[in-house]
Amino acid sequence: MSVLAAAADTSAQLGTGEAVVFWILGPIALAGALGMVLSRNAVHSALWLVTTMLSLGVFYVVQSAPFLGAVQIIVYTGAIMILFLFVLMLVGRDSSDSVVETLRGQRVAGTLLGIGFAGLVGAGIARATQDIPAGGFPDDRGGLANVPAIAELLFTRYLLAFEVTSALLITAAVGAMVLAHIEREPGSRQSQKDRSRARFLTDRPQTLPGPGVFARGNSVAKPALLPDGRPAEDSLATAIEPAEVEQMPRPTGREQLGSPDAALGTLDPAPSPIPGRPGSGGTHR
């Protein structure tokens, strides 16, 4: 009770500096969360979420939890969000949401429910915690600092949970490896000789032109120019929308070669379709 008694004599009001930090970073965190939900592109969503997480990390530091602030920035924005971006890049830009609703009125209903929930919980919290004392840690009264205090509790009272955590992490790592692993039948993998023979059987044995060659820009979204000035349609990667939509679908291109998806692998053991033949494979746009 001594801690509570010591905390009770401090008023519920927090310092001015903390208020300034809150009123600057709070709206930024809110804007990040809203931007994550509202942005159509999944990569933009990830970057908005990084904004929110960084603001929350600063909040932890301000609320005298510097260890958690550092962990938030290192683990969440450093590791987890990078993992998200990595998977987004593997899955590709095709994964942006379609605008069509499968359940009619789902968005409106969800938003209304959310607003109601926010009002309910927010008002309840605001009423219940009106005169909660600002409290604080007794580190200036002879107590431990933040990191030693956490370490002391973590390795005494929460030691079992800490040990179980290591088992959880190992299990997660093994599970991710099992789920992401591609099992190929032995012998189903084409040799280099087979692949080059299949390539020379098509009408295009040479490599595809790179994007932006002889064009005005060197962006990957710009097709290369042929000697007569026409854009070379097969110089674009499939994951990138070309400048003119009328050029799709392209009969020959990297879509049939499957280069953006080669990193992901495929589950069917059948060899990839012969490149250059129109209409073979490549259902995804």
Added chain:
Amino acid sequence: MTLTNYLVLAAILFTIGAVGVLVRRNAIVMFMCVELMLNSVNLTLVTFARASGTVDGQIMAFFVMVVAAAEVVVGLAIIMSIYRTRRSASVDDVNLLKY
């Protein structure tokens, strides 16, 4: 400006995350919304730890972070393996278990 401000902010962030899970249909974005909900709960835990003057709440938030890291690893692996078979990351395309 009291501790209530932090709690209300956490409640709003939690709500935005929940609405995002309901509204969005890209599995990865839904996953990010779940992460936002976990983060807002962490903010609540840290705030209550400060109000009570003990670090137990911070340890709880620490464990939430560890579990979230494990969950993200497994969830993203599942999304990748779904994408490998369906060529889509939309949850509408994963309806084989529906019937």
